Amino acid sequence: MTTFATIDSMVPEFQSALPSIAPEGLDTWTTTVPKEYVHRAAVAEVFLTGWRQTDTDVCTVTAQWPRAHSFYGPAHGFHDPLLFAETLRQTVPLLSHAVYGAPMDHKQIWRDLRVSLDPAALRTGLTPAEVELRVCCTDVERRGGVLRGMRMEVTATRDGLPLATASTMFSSHSRALYRRLRGAYADAEQAMAGAVVPPLPLRPELVGRDRAHDVVLSPRGDDGRWQLRVDTLHPIIFDHPNDHSPGMLLLEAARQAVQHLLGPAPVLTTGLDTAFHRYAEMDAPAWVAAEPLGDGRVRVIIEQHDALVFECVATTHPASAK
Template sequence: MIVEQRPLTDHSSTDRRLVHRSALSEVFLTDAVAEDALTYIVAAQLPPSHAYFTDHLSRRGGIDPLLLLECCRQAETYVSHRYLDVPLGYNFILASWSMSFENLHYRNRIEQCVSLRLSVHTEVPRYIAGQLRSVTFRIEISTATAVRLGTVAMKVKYTSKEVYRALRESRRGSAPKMNTELPGARHGVVEAVTVGRLSAQNVVLSDLRHTPNGIKAQVCPAFDNPSFFDHPQDHVPAMVTVEAVRQLALLALADECGLSAMHTQVSAIEGTFYDYIELDTTTELTVAELTTRVDTDHPGALFRSRLHVDVEQESKTMCRLVMELITARGSITPAAMTA
C-alpha cells in the first residue's frame, strides 16, 4: 500500500466513471489520497446551485444533508474502485447505512459553495477467492477548514454484472425493467410546496392518504430527472428512497404536529435494505411510528422528531428507515404540546 503525502486539490472533478455518474455536473469529488492502508482522505466541493440539491423552500439556508450523503456515496464508490481494486462494471449493493448531521443544524449558515474533506475509514472487509465482496465504510465529514459536519457509515457489497443479472432475474422471474423503458407520466403527485420543494420535478411522492395504520404514500419519481437517474437504472436508487422518506416525514410532521417543512431539517438517518425496489411495481411508504418532543435544553426551542417508515412492494418489506428531524424556531407549535 502506497501512502500518498501530498495536499488535496479542488482544481477539477474526479473521473466520473469512478463515482458511477454520467454527467460531470453530478460529480462532486475533486481528489483523494491514501492516508494509510485503511483510511483515505477525499476532497469534494459542493455546488453553489443545483437543480435538486439546492431546490428547497427552507428558510434556514445552509447545506442539504442529502447532498452530504451523496458526497459520501461517491467517496465510498471512488475508494472502492481506485484503492480497493473493485473492477469497473461491478454492481454495488447497499446493505445498510446510518448517518448523523447533528452539527450541520447548528452551522446552517455555512456558504453553499464549500470544500469538504471526507475521512473514509474501511473495516470488516470480506474476500472470496481474492476478490473483495463487502466492506464497511465509516466516514467523517468536515469542511476544508476543519468544521465538523457529520458522520456516515455504510455497508456495501460487490458483485459482477453476470451474478447481478442472474440474481435479479431469479428473484423477479424476468429481466428487470429500466427507467428508460417505463412511461414518464405521473398522477396524483403531491404539491411541491408541501414537501419544501420549488420544482415538481423533484417531488417523488403521490397518493398521499391517512389510514388507521398510519400515513401512507407511493413513490413516483420522475424517470427523466437527471439527478435521480443520471444513467439507466433497473431499480429505485437508495438516494431516491431516502428523499421519498424525507418528503413523507415533512408531510407527516405538518399534518400530525403542525410543524413547518420550511423550518425542518434531517438530522439523522438509519436504513436497512432487504431487496431491490422495482421500478415497475407499486412502492408503498407507511409512517409506522412518529414521536415529537420539545428540546428544552436548547434556547431556540427546537422540536425533535423521529419517524419509522416501512417501504413495501406487494406487502413485502423492501427496506426500513428511521429518520430524525429538527424543526427550528418559527414553526407552528404542535397542538398536542399547547395544552
C-alpha cells in the same frame, strides 16, 4: 433471497480508457474525480474532488458542495442534508474502484446507512462548502483477491469544523453475478421502459420542494400511505439508466415524508438510520408510510408486493436560519 439497493451503479465498457491516476489519487480542489469512478453520467453531478490513502484501510476523500443545485439546493439558509448522503454514495464506488481494485463493471449494493449531521455545519456561506471525509474501511471481504464488500466508518468536516459521522455497509458484485441475482430485471433500459406511470404529485410546498417535478410522493390514499413516484426522466435521480429505484430516491422519499408529516414548518433531516432490504422494482407501485416517534424522530417504511423494501428512522432539526 434478500436483496438490497445498488448505489446507482453504471456498467461502463471503457475501463482501459480511464485517466491514468497515481495510487495516492487526486488531491486538489480544482477538479472533480473521474465521473466513471462515482457512477455518474454528468460531470456536473460529481461532488468529489480527490482522495488519498493515508494508512491501511484508511482514506481521506475531499468534496465540494455547490452554493446552488437544481435538486440538492440550499433552503432556509442550510445546505441540503442529502448532499452528504450523495457524497457518501459517491465515495463507495470511488474507493471500491480506485483503492480496492474493484473492476469498473462491478456494482456496489447498499445494505445500510447511518448518518448524524451537525445542523450548524450545514449553514450556507459565501463560498462553496469544502468537505473532507476520513474513511476507515472495516470488515473488508475479498474472494479470489476481488473485493466483495466492506463497511465504511466516516468522520466528516466542513471547512475544518465537525460536520457528520456516518457508517455504511455494502457489497460488490461482478456483472455476471449481478445478472444472476436480478434475473429478468437485470436490463436497465428494459426496466425503465416498463416503469409504472408516476401518479400525480403532492403539492411541492408540502414536502419542502419548489417544483412538482422534484416531488417523489403522491397524495395520501385512504390507508394513509403515499405512492412512490418513480420518474425515470428526472435528470438527477436517474442520471443514467437504472434497473430499479435508486437508493437516493428512497432516501428522498423518506425526507419528503418526514417534512409532510412534521410540517408545515420546514425541518432538516439531520439523522438517518436506514436499512435497504430489497430492490424497489419499477414495474409495480411501492408504498411509503411514516409515523412519528416523538422528539422530532420519524420512522419511514417503503413496501412493495406486501414486503418491506426500505426502512429508516429519521432525526430532524428545525430549519431556522436565525
